[in-house]
Amino acid sequence: MIGTAMRLFRREGYTATSWRRLVDEAGTPWGSAYHHFPGGKEELGVAAVEFGTEYVLTTLHRAFERHESVAEAVAWWYHKAGQSLAADGYRDGCPIATLTLETANASPRLTAACAKAFQRWHTEVTEQLRQRGYAAGDAEDLSLAIMNNLQGALLLSRIRRDTAPLSAAARHVAILLAAAPTGLPPRAV
Numbered sequence: 001m002i003g004t005a006m007r008l009f010r011r012e013g014y015t016a017t018s019w020r021r022l023v024d025e026a027g028t029p030w031g032s033a034y035h036h037f038p039g040g041k042e043e044l045g046v047a048a049v050e051f052g053t054e055y056v057l058t059t060l061h062r063a064f065e066r067h068e069s070v071a072e073a074v075a076w077w078y079h080k081a082g083q084s085l086a087a088d089g090y091r092d093g094c095p096i097a098t099l100t101l102e103t104a105n106a107s108p109r110l111t112a113a114c115a116k117a118f119q120r121w122h123t124e125v126t127e128q129l130r131q132r133g134y135a136a137g138d139a140e141d142l143s144l145a146i147m148n149n150l151q152g153a154l155l156l157s158r159i160r161r162d163t164a165p166l167s168a169a170a171r172h173v174a175i176l177l178a179a180a181p182t183g184l185p186p187r188a189v
């Protein structure tokens with residue numbers, strides 16, 4: 001049911017997705033839905049945000065495990081986001097962005113869950129940058145730039161039905177990363 005909620009909130013939004021539709025599409029008996037989520041749709045929304053958070057963190061971990069270079073890891077992450085977006089007909093973007101935008105002023109509980117999600121992603125990227133030699137302040141700023149570029153590129157890719165904005169964002173993040181000192185000796189070519 002949580003995966004169904006993430007998919008529907010991601011694609012259609014929190015407000016447009018009724019509790020009835022969530023229960024029906026998940027194939028969950030009504031009694032079970034209320035048993036596991038006595039707080040109803042809002043409680044399920046928080047669980048969906050947490051599920052989406054872990055989904056993105058798993059992808060981030062893969063990116064940085066597979067690539068020593070931050071620029072290559074970010075390019076891979078953006079590429080995977082583009083593949084996922086194209087595969088579903090440009091209907092889904094970030095697992096929590098639509099819900100975040102829609103509920104930011106309406107539900108303190110959902111707002112807190114979304115803020116925590118973005119902070120966890122930011123912290124993970126910042127830590128990866130620090131492990132690769134970027135100074136703490138630069139790592140914080142670059143992490144924000146990486147996150148901001150991804151969110152903007154996902155939005156533009158959905159609108160244009162084209163992954164070119166993600167590719168462009170990855171190229172320009174690489175330029176930002178190359179311009180920031182790492183404190184590490186240059187790699188041999």
